[in-house]
Amino acid sequence: MKFSARAFLHRVRLFPLSWLRLSLSSRLLFVAFSYVLGIAGLWFLFPPTHDGSTMFLPIASACWLFRYRGLLASLVLNGIAFQLAYILLLRGLLPDSAFVLGGMIGFVASLGIGLVVCWLRTAVDAAEAAEHERLQAEFRERQARLAYEQQLQVNALKDQFLLNVNHELRTPLTSLSGYLDLLAAYHERMDLARRTQMLREAQASLRDLLALVERVLDATRVVDDIPVAKLEVVHVQSLFHEVLQALPADDRAAYQIHLQVSEQCMVRADPLFLRQVLHNLLGNIFKYVPSETEICIAVTQDDPASPVHFSVQDEGPGILADELSSLFDKFVRLKRDLAGSTRGTGLGLYLCKQYIEAMGGRIWVESPAYNDRGSRFCFTLPAVLPE
Numbered sequence: 001m002k003f004s005a006r007a008f009l010h011r012v013r014l015f016p017l018s019w020l021r022l023s024l025s026s027r028l029l030f031v032a033f034s035y036v037l038g039i040a041g042l043w044f045l046f047p048p049t050h051d052g053s054t055m056f057l058p059i060a061s062a063c064w065l066f067r068y069r070g071l072l073a074s075l076v077l078n079g080i081a082f083q084l085a086y087i088l089l090l091r092g093l094l095p096d097s098a099f100v101l102g103g104m105i106g107f108v109a110s111l112g113i114g115l116v117v118c119w120l121r122t123a124v125d126a127a128e129a130a131e132h133e134r135l136q137a138e139f140r141e142r143q144a145r146l147a148y149e150q151q152l153q154v155n156a157l158k159d160q161f162l163l164n165v166n167h168e169l170r171t172p173l174t175s176l177s178g179y180l181d182l183l184a185a186y187h188e189r190m191d192l193a194r195r196t197q198m199l200r201e202a203q204a205s206l207r208d209l210l211a212l213v214e215r216v217l218d219a220t221r222v223v224d225d226i227p228v229a230k231l232e233v234v235h236v237q238s239l240f241h242e243v244l245q246a247l248p249a250d251d252r253a254a255y256q257i258h259l260q261v262s263e264q265c266m267v268r269a270d271p272l273f274l275r276q277v278l279h280n281l282l283g284n285i286f287k288y289v290p291s292e293t294e295i296c297i298a299v300t301q302d303d304p305a306s307p308v309h310f311s312v313q314d315e316g317p318g319i320l321a322d323e324l325s326s327l328f329d330k331f332v333r334l335k336r337d338l339a340g341s342t343r344g345t346g347l348g349l350y351l352c353k354q355y356i357e358a359m360g361g362r363i364w365v366e367s368p369a370y371n372d373r374g375s376r377f378c379f380t381l382p383a384v385l386p387e
Helices: 005-019 024-049 053-090 096-186 192-224 236-246 249-254 271-288 348-358
Strands: 232-235 256-260 266-269 294-300 308-313 362-366 376-381
Touching: 005 053, 024 053, 053 096, 096 192, 232 236, 232 271, 236 256, 236 271, 236 294, 249 271, 266 271, 266 376, 271 308, 271 348, 271 376, 348 362, 348 376
Parallel strands: 256 294
Antiparallel strands: 232 266, 294 308, 308 376, 362 376
8 A cells, every 4th residue: 555644644633633522431531541651651750850741641631632621620630640659759859849849830831731732622623613514504505406406307397297288288179179169150051960070079179188187187196106016926928918919909000019028038027017118118109100110029138147128129210319318207208299299298208117116127218229210218127036
């Protein structure tokens, strides 16, 4: 390990600060140990040198750890320790007058050192309090900034949702309003068959409108309360055949669907969730991808212990790179789809993400994907380990 003088000096500067984080019992033990060192120095060094400065060590440590309470206690303890040392060891080494003078000088010096250390400790506490307040202010500012950004995201989602609903409601409302206006203006001049036909068209538009409102309300409720996945062993090939057979015959006939999945492939998943994910992904292809194109569905696994990889590849127009990151968010639709006549709530892919993650997998999209054409939606699910 390369030696760094700057790092070493930084650690030396921080070492006294680490003492302040000790518990009360640890601090008392530290002061007691400093008294042991101070008295030992007094015992061994005073006879040859007549120097009792080792007793400054316990007073400095006591003042650093306990501030002014430590100063008062250490002055008393230092006096007691020095008197005992004089009675037991140092009597006769110096004249009594010299010893008394040395004791007074030592007391004044100890008091001065203690006051300086206490002042340093007070300054350190003030600096730490100021730093703590600064960090708290930064934390509050960061929290406020995050809250503001989240509010912006909520507002953006709300605007996107209102835009989607406005786009979805406009078509049936326009049709319903047009038919009713025609009936009101030309009712007397229309024959019975024509009036009946226009009433049926108006009723169909009304049903579409009611269905859209119900779909939006149902989707909003599902977003607020995603159910817990009920995991079980699922035979992937059988489930895919069930999903494909349940698709409208016209949709199946309009595309060339290629399914590549091993008969032995098994996953641990919620069958209802997995069916819903496949229905949503295939439904988006039927809505947005031109007919007479290929849909490639592949299920692969690198090894028996790795997750099972699902992919649904289409030959549609692809997705712009700047829209990929938000594709699985709530109420998000592609800009090109908003300009078209295809309806949608912008919740299908969001629900797919919730379902996949509830089953312990992950989902993503690659586009403009394979061979610079179309999009490929991929997701993984936990595999069933062979016995």
